[in-house]
Amino acid sequence: MREDKGVNGDAQRIEQLGWMLFLKIFDDKDQEMEMLDDAYASPIPTLFQWRNWAADAEGITGDALLDFIDRQLFPALRQLPTTLGAGGATNPRALLVREVFEGNNNYMKSGTNLRKVCNKLNEIDFNVAAERHLFGDLYETILRELQSAGDSGEFYTPRAVTQFMTDIIAPRLGEVVYDPACGTGGFLTAAIEHLKQQARTVADRQLIGLNVRGTEYKPLPYVLALTNLILHDVEVPNLRYDDSLAREYTSIRDRDRVDVILANPPFGGTVANGNEGNFPANFRTRESADLFLVLIVNLLRQGGRAALVLPDGSLTGEGVKARVREKLLTDCNLHTIVRLPQSVFAPYATVNTNLLFFEKGKPTTEVWYYEHQLPEDYKAYSKTKPIKIQEFDVEKAWWTNRVENDFSWRITIDQIKQKGFDLDFKNPHRKAPEINHNRADIMAMMKQNHLRISQLLADLDV
Numbered sequence: 162m163r164e165d166k167g168v169n170g171d172a173q174r175i176e177q178l179g180w181m182l183f184l185k186i187f188d189d190k191d192q193e194m195e196m197l198d199d200a201y202a203s204p205i206p207t208l209f210q211w212r213n214w215a216a217d218a219e220g221i222t223g224d225a226l227l228d229f230i231d232r233q234l235f236p237a238l239r240q241l242p243t244t245l246g247a248g249g250a251t252n253p254r255a256l257l258v259r260e261v262f263e264g265n266n267n268y269m270k271s272g273t274n275l276r277k278v279c280n281k282l283n284e285i286d287f288n289v290a291a292e293r294h295l296f297g298d299l300y301e302t303i304l305r306e307l308q309s310a311g312d313s314g315e316f317y318t319p320r321a322v323t324q325f326m327t328d329i330i331a332p333r334l335g336e337v338v339y340d341p342a343c344g345t346g347g348f349l350t351a352a353i354e355h356l357k358q359q360a361r362t363v364a365d366r367q368l369i370g371l372n373v374r375g376t377e378y379k380p381l382p383y384v385l386a387l388t389n390l391i392l393h394d395v396e397v398p399n400l401r402y403d404d405s406l407a408r409e410y411t412s413i414r415d416r417d418r419v420d421v422i423l424a425n426p427p428f429g430g431t432v433a434n435g436n437e438g439n440f441p442a443n444f445r446t447r448e449s450a451d452l453f454l455v456l457i458v459n460l461l462r463q464g465g466r467a468a469l470v471l472p473d474g475s476l477t478g479e480g481v482k483a484r485v486r487e488k489l490l491t492d493c494n495l496h497t498i499v500r501l502p503q504s505v506f507a508p509y510a511t512v513n514t515n516l517l518f519f520e521k522g523k524p525t526t527e528v529w530y531y532e533h534q535l536p537e538d539y540k541a542y543s544k545t546k547p548i549k550i551q552e553f554d555v556e557k558a559w560w561t562n563r564v565e566n567d568f569s570w571r572i573t574i575d576q577i578k579q580k581g582f583d584l585d586f587k588n589p590h591r592k593a594p595e596i597n598h599n600r601a602d603i604m605a606m607m608k609q610n611h612l613r614i615s616q617l618l619a620d621l622d623v
Contacts, residue, residue: 264380
């Protein structure tokens, strides 16, 4: 792909790989289902099934392959019928294919290079569990590359963070787990793997696929999330290609609410298409993270649990921001905030971020804070030194036996109200470094300042 003049940058390469990988995995699954069920028929027409145009290493290549993909494959799959017969029910597998190809493109301009990519993918048999799981680990590495791929970094949350949040929330079999801004599906796959440990029957595994749900409105992360869930043994991922903020706030009913929400809502951006108008007037803002917080509180059932990644900017501020936090603290018990080092999401984002844990149904009476520490030999996290799940062992040990220490502290709701529902409380145990200057140091600094001032005055005279 790097040799192809049509693909520029990691984000486009990953998008190109995304739809090709999806189609290959989809066809492998089709073939498995055909063997198990004589009545099963793939929703993809025979001509466009991966096995019939991509699987032969000596098959069409060059301009003929490029012409086939651009002029036949993409147009056909973008218009794929999604119903079973005349007036029939929606075919969910057909709908998945159509949504993937409606939102993606073929960027490659060399049919020869395209054939080489097909041949590489053909080396993997996704119906062999060992190969699928091995590729799943590789796929995680591919997704991690998004973190340094410009704006696409917003779609990826470090695996250690998703794993820690999922471990703490601990979804239970039968609960509905939802991510309203699922990106590449990191929280969803973490939940799936957690729930698999509780599954005992085929019906249990099918229930996991039904109850782990997500929504994503950008085409690149949507197809990557679909592929991610399929690699984690979900036959038809329960994902919607949509904007969660586009729904009227007041239209959400009990039947729409869920048990668990795990999410890293987009932050630092502004809401598009006037979607802030879907929310009550006292919560209207164009800051996406704040609107998602209001939405998530509404989407939780009574007794439901949530863990969110939010920037410092969502913890402080007046006006709408304060009213959003007041709603959170009134409707939910915000029991814990884990404060992360600034570099966790670098290089995509260098703002300070926090992990918020809360339960709906009772108001907040106090909030515990824990300040996550960098490993001793780290000055900051980086691409070569990412945050690791083992680092959260300290928080996990503290979680069930909470005491104040150098890195944890407790704030009461009265203190929060006195600050206008501000949640940006710094570590009170962190002392500013003491600086002791002797007389000689002070005299030297005064002399240096005097010389600098004299130089500035001389420059002004010139």
